[in-house]
Amino acid sequence: MTDFQNLSVNELQTVIENAEKALKNKLVNHRKEIITQIKELAASIDVTVEIIENDKKSPRKDVKVPAKYRHPNDPSKIWTGRGMMPKWLRTLIEEGHDSSEFKI
Template identity: 25%
Template sequence: MAVKLDKMSRKELEALRADIDEAIVQRRKSEKQDALAAAQKAAAEFGFSLDELTGKKGGRGTKSSSAEPKYMNPENPTQTWTGKGRQPNWFKTAIDAGTPAEQMEI
């Protein structure tokens, strides 16, 4: 399928690019699903689930923190922070209000 790009207008070329970009995204999704299915099938042939082999728990989109919480919100003990990464709003608010960080340590 030869496309005469030099005969196309800029508008036609941009539309073609958008179509190609969308086709690439869709093909990647399809190939990813195929690869996942093949990996699950291969794992099952040996009597394992893919989650067992990869060490994942709970399926897609789960992210667990390996660090233990270091700080706890005194007003809501269910809110904790490891001390790494961005400070949560409750921590910033408490610090701004004069609460020392040591007082919020677990």
């Protein structure tokens, strides 16, 4: 077994990527074997089975909303315009600023 403490960051990242690929392949193959077994069992009692595979991910989960507002003094503070207004923007508006001043 490999001593992971002695590996560089790049080597560890490669090990992780290879392990993830191997795991994914094993899971896919295991799933195919199970589906084959189910179909064989169903056929043995003269039943047909239709297995519908839904591998599609919801398109919204991976969509990142771009920022619409940025703090004038701290560019790391941003807001997409969704959800609750952040304290920094609320404070600036209470001080008399207009939210349009901070649009990106």
